[in-house]
Amino acid sequence: MAREIIATDRAPQAIGTYSQAVKTGNTVYLSGQIPLVPETMELVAGDMEAQIRRVFDNLAAVCAAAGGTLADIAKLNIFLTDLSHFPLVNQVMASYFQQPYPARAAVGVAALPKGAAVEMDAVMVLGG
Numbered sequence: 146m147a148r149e150i151i152a153t154d155r156a157p158q159a160i161g162t163y164s165q166a167v168k169t170g171n172t173v174y175l176s177g178q179i180p181l182v183p184e185t186m187e188l189v190a191g192d193m194e195a196q197i198r199r200v201f202d203n204l205a206a207v208c209a210a211a212g213g214t215l216a217d218i219a220k221l222n223i224f225l226t227d228l229s230h231f232p233l234v235n236q237v238m239a240s241y242f243q244q245p246y247p248a249r250a251a252v253g254v255a256a257l258p259k260g261a262a263v264e265m266d267a268v269m270v271l272g273g
Contacts, residue, residue: 146170153210156203157181160258165207166269173211173269177224178203179261188259193230197237200265205241213271218247220268227262228253234263 151166151173159165159176166175180189180199183206189199205215223234231251238246247267257264 151207151211153206155183155206155210157183157186160186166211168211168271171271173208173213173217173271175204175207175211175218175267175269177222177264177266178207179258179264181259181261188261193233193262194237196261196263197230197234200263201237201241204265204267208267208269211269211271213269215241216243217269217271218242218267219270221247221249222266223249223251224254224257224264225251225262226254226257230262 146169149168150164151168153165156165156178163176166173178200180196181187181203182189182199189195201215208214208217225231234251
């Protein structure tokens with residue numbers, strides 16, 4: 146099965162040896178997004194809520210570039226440097242997603258690229 150590389154300037158460019166997303170069949174594997182502003186490649190200004198929203202906006206941009214939306218995400222992985230922010234993630238996520246929600250994992254990590262406090266990656270299934 147052919148692989149299609151997904152890229153958009155509406156989300157941060159890859160800062161390493163990876164693609165923003167890879168589509169195989171109707172499945173799209175989205176690389177991790179941190180709260181970088183695409184135009185500046187700097188962390189978004191503001192509080193933790195601003196970081197979480199920027200990550201969801203970045204994921205949405207990559208979803209759109211692949212022909213989908215956040216509603217097409219089947220699996221979402223959330224990485225937090227401080228798990229005490231998990232209730233805020235739930236609150237913000239409720240403004241981006243409706244039921245049925247995707248499967249999800251939340252993991253506490255020691256550090257993330259560029260000093261970010263949150264990163265998310267996802268698996269999206271199109272047409273289903």
